[in-house]
Amino acid sequence: APFPIRLSGPVIKGFGRGSKDLGIPTANIPADDLDNHPDLKTGVYFGVVALAPIQSGENGENSESGNGNTSGTNAHDTILPAVLSIGYNPFYKNTVRSVEIHVMPPTTQPSPTAATQSQPTFHRLPDFYGTKLNLLILGYIRPEFDYVSMEALIEDIRVDCEVARLSLLRAGYLRYLVDDGEGLEG
Numbered sequence: 104a105p106f107p108i109r110l111s112g113p114v115i116k117g118f119g120r121g122s123k124d125l126g127i128p129t130a131n132i133p134a135d136d137l138d139n140h141p142d143l144k145t146g147v148y149f150g151v152v153a154l155a156p157i158q159s160g161e162n163g164e165n166s167e168s169g170n171g172n173t174s175g176t177n178a179h180d181t182i183l184p185a186v187l188s189i190g191y192n193p194f195y196k197n198t199v200r201s202v203e204i205h206v207m208p209p210t211t212q213p214s215p216t217a218a219t220q221s222q223p224t225f226h227r228l229p230d231f232y233g234t235k236l237n238l239l240i241l242g243y244i245r246p247e248f249d250y251v252s253m254e255a256l257i258e259d260i261r262v263d264c265e266v267a268r269l270s271l272l273r274a275g276y277l278r279y280l281v282d283d284g285e286g287l288e289g
């Protein structure tokens with residue numbers, strides 16, 4: 104598929120397994136947008152997301168209306184690296200295709216936990232259910248695999264995050280991480 108590929112949609116509720124089982128939150132967006140990209144195969148990809156500033160506070164969770172930004176990207180959006188899976192999550196044997204995006208800390212600053220922990224924990228933001236997420240898919244990492252254990256799955260996702268992080272540092276991709284004030288439209 105020719106990258107970049109743009110996908111967007113409101114952040115919806117998934118099966119709730121990302122955080123609870125795996126300790127890896129994934130923002131789910133509707134799979135409908137995939138119909139516009141029939142050649143996009145299932146698998147794990149890296150890219151960048153534009154997120155509206157998160158206003159935590161109201162009820163502790165931004166449900167339904169989210170933080171009010173349901174439109175496109177805007178000047179205040181933060182551009183962050185992301186790893187995503189498109190498909191059926193063979194380990195969980197889903198019957199419907201899902202698009203699940205794990206948002207990572209900015210690539211340019213080393214994660215503080217990485218130096219002190221051999222198994223850094225996954226990045227956690229305040230919830231942003233209901234907000235519009237704009238995603239730019241920049242490259243393919245691997246197909247979806249089934250795993251003998253949840254630990255094996257988590258370990259592979261760690262590697263995916265590292266692949267994404269290092270890929271985005273390459274000269275050709277760095278420009279996607281630069282916030283030019285126009286969100287992902289620019």
Ligand code: ADP
Pocket residue numbers: 114115116117118119120121122123127128129130131204205206207226227228229230231232
């Ligand atoms: P669900 O099954 O509803 O998607 P998850 O356990 O996967 O539940 O958690 C996803 C939610 O967690 C996202 O919708 C978002 O609001 C929040 N979240 C917090 N940190 C992140 C992150 N780093 N990447 C993606 N989503 C995150």
Ligand code: MG
Pocket residue numbers: 117118119120121128129130131203
């Ligand atoms: Mg999820």
